[in-house]
Amino acid sequence: MPNGATTHDHVLDLLALLAEEAAPARFEEVLQRARQEAPASEATGHLDDALLRIRALIGAQRQREAGLAALLDAARELSPKDDLRDILDVVIKKARGLLGLSITYVSLREDGGVSAIHASDGETTALNIGRRTPDFLGVAGEIYQKGTARWTPDYLEDSRLERDEQLDAFVRAEGLRAVLGVPLRHGDVVFGVLFGADRRVRHFTPDEVGLMITLADLAAGPIERVRLAARARAELESIERERSRSRTAHVALRHMLDVHHRAFDMVLGGCDLQSLTTLVSHTLDGTVVLRDPGGRTLASSGDIPGLVPSVADTAALEAHTRGEPVRHVDDTWTIPLVASGENLGALTVRPEVPLTEDDTALLRLVTQTLTVAMLLQRGAADTPSGDDLLNALLSGPERQLRVAERARRLSVDPQAPHVLVVARPEGRDLGRATAWASSYASRASGLKTVRDSCVALLLPGTDASAVARKVSGELSPLLDRPVSVAAAGPGQQLDAARSLYQEATRTLEAMHLLHGPGATAAASDLGFLGLLLSDHYDVDGFVTSTIGRVLDYDAHGSSDLVKTLQAYFDAGNNQRLAADVLHVHPNTVARRLERVNHLLGDAWQRPAESLQIQLALLLHRARVALVRKSAAPR
Incomplete structure (x- = not known):
């Protein structure tokens, strides 16, 4: 690079190195040149920060590539094996290498409510092949009951687990702290657990848990194949004895x-x-x-x-x-x-x-x-799942890496306006609602995830209320029970998903309090309450949706419907007192109110609707006063 290079030039160099996937040492060379040219500048500090992020990005990419390569190696090694011990040896060694664990072992379920250890890897003092433990206690107990992965950063200090003295003694003797277990399943039946443990307090990341789950899924087929073969062989021996x-x-x-x-x-x-x-x-x-x-x-x-x-x-x-x-x-x-x-x-x-x-x-x-x-x-x-991307969007800016690129791979247009919908089934139908949401999001070129017993959908659209009604119209008949649905939006960029989700959840809770389960709405459907719930205080939109027809009528005619409405409400809904204030005949007030009735509908004098109209009139007056003040000469 010529002398006098700018920070802009250094940034371009870094981007070029990223594009060609250069070695880390070449990034360091760019930073060294920047330090020589401007040793103590703020720009050099920014380049330091950028280099740290690049290192983290390259490290994470290499870790993902190494994990995928290890999984492919495991699949190749597992395919030809017909011996259970050989299969388990591959699994525990791959698991230990993938996550850098102290110990890995496999426990398979047996009759009588116990599980037996069939294979282990790592230096152990008390871990014996064939050791049996109750399958309803500890981490394994939760995995067998719920069929999902379970981990704890410090096993002996975790008060949520059901204790077993022998199991605790084993953990204590091995000096184990963090424990991770993932299910080995055949269909919906969990027949064993793949365990990994560390001798230090450790919080496993979602990527680490996902690697263990995928490895367990890869191993479950060959394990079940061998177990099936073993059962078949036992049956064949029995049949051979009977010669049939x-x-x-x-x-x-x-x-x-x-x-x-x-x-x-x-x-x-x-x-x-x-x-x-x-x-x-x-x-x-x-x-x-x-x-x-x-x-x-x-x-x-x-x-x-x-x-x-x-x-x-x-x-x-x-x-x-x-x-x-x-x-x-x-x-x-x-x-x-x-x-x-x-x-x-x-x-x-x-x-x-x-x-x-x-x-x-x-x-x-x-x-x-x-x-x-x-x-x-x-x-x-390297295609992400819709759940992963939407979870990243809802978790905050620090998780939103390569959002546009990841969205396009899922056939989602990152530049199109989107609506965020939150649906809460009333009952035990979350699983059915989740399965439906996966299909619906795929058909609509949107994203889906599950949070706090609710299904969240990020869908293309500009009318949040219409999208909420459409989701409710499909999901409620399918579940044959009430589904509460709230929506927010539109957001012009995908990074607005987090604020839209927060607005939609506030709207959902407000609807539940006001109308009970089964209601469907966006914040804009809740009148002045929706104005308070929304992240964007759209006063003009509220006034227009509430009394817009009356304002338009006054603007295109010579009537004073707005002034008459204000006088009518100020007089306690008394037409005669309103006529005295306006200096007109009571019949004039009656005719004007009939016109209001025609414009706003018969329900405008009900308490709830009346309150909305009075608030809209107040905001309209304030808006007019502010406009006049700003237009007055100074």
């Missing part, structure tokens, strides 16, 4: 394992979703359709007669709500595709002949493989 059905069961098992191996090999080979869908179709001898959360077809082996969009959407919603395959018209099955609680879409299968029990088990296995393929494709493209 031996050959049939063996063929079915081998076929199941061969298909699962072939599908996993295709995923690791980078095949597309259409190839996997075709494999499922040939294996089950039927028609298969893969759809995304918005109902759009991603891949198919043909058309399924009678499967109209409304039927397919309803079946997908039911499958995601129940968390298991759903059978509907003409022996057609819809299977939910879920990873870490996120709705990835649904697989619809119509076999030529009814599915057997073996076919159903095989369908679960290939569906898991299909889910892994979709996750790996997303990871390779």
Whole structure:
């Protein structure tokens, strides 16, 4: 760079290095040059801050890349293994390396309400393979009960956990502090837990928890495959002793394992979703359709007669709500595709002949493989989920990294005006509402997440009230019970989502207090109360929506409806006293009030509406006085 380079030049150098993904040392060279040219300038300090952020960005990117690479390695290593111990060894070593943990181990559930440790990694003094613990206590107890990941920064100091003396003694002997557990599941059944522990107090980040969950999801299929094979082998041995059905069961098992191996090999080979869908179709001898959360077809082996969009959407919603395959018209099955609680879409299968029990088990296995393929494709493209992006927008500016770019990858226009909708189901229907919201957001090119027992939707639009009514019109009949819906907006940029969410939640609580459950509105629908709830005090909008027709009538005629209304209210709603104040005949006041009745409707004299009109008149008078004052000569 020539002598006399400006801060602007240094910034351009940093941006160029970012674009070419240069090594960190080259960023340091730019900063050193800036320090030599202006050792103590404020601009150099800003460049220092920028360099720190660049380092953090590069570090986070490399950590994500390393995590994805480790997950891909784990998938490759897990695919060919048929021994449970070998599979578990891969899982615990990968988990320990991913998060830099002191100890990792896998506990699998057994009969009798206990779990047994089957594999561990790390230096231990008291952790023995085969050790049994009650499966209703500690971190494992919450995971088995709720089916979700659970972690604690300091296990022995966490008063929320149900204690077990033997378990506490083990943790104390190992010197463990932070503990993270994620479920190993088959369908909606949790059959084990992958644990990681550290010998220091540690708060696990969402990215770290997500890596462990994804690793557990990758491992669950092979583990269940081996467990299924073990059960099948036990059954075959029993059948062999009875000399019946031996050959049939063996063929079915081998076929199941061969298909699962072939599908996993295709995923690791980078095949597309259409190839996997075709494999499922040939294996089950039927028609298969893969759809995304918005109902759009991603891949198919043909058309399924009678499967109209409304039927397919309803079946997908039911499958995601129940968390298991759903059978509907003409022996057609819809299977939910879920990873870490996120709705990835649904697989619809119509076999030529009814599915057997073996076919159903095989369908679960290939569906898991299909889910892994979709996750790996997303990871390779670095595509965020709608929940992640909206959560980042609602969490504040420090979380809003590359918002526009991430939004476009989700088919969301970052420059279009958006409305924020908050919907609260009244009852235990949040799961069904969440599944519906994933589909609705995808269809509307919006975003969705779940917060505080409510579904939040960021949707394109300019009329918050109309969008709220549309959401309520779809969701309330679906749940067959009241749904409270509030909306705020529009916001011209996506970074307005946080303030819109706060306004919508305030409106939701106000509606609940005023009207009870099941109400639908935006702040603009609540009159003067909505003016107070809104982040933008739109006085002109309130006056116009309340008495705008009366103001327009006076402006285009020679009447004094506004003045008559004010005198009428000041006289305590007495027409004769109002006529004396206005120096007109009482019949004149009556005729003017009839015109007001025609303009505002019959309800304008009810207490609530009357209060709104009086407030609008007061604001109108204040506005006129301020205009006159500003126009007066000085």
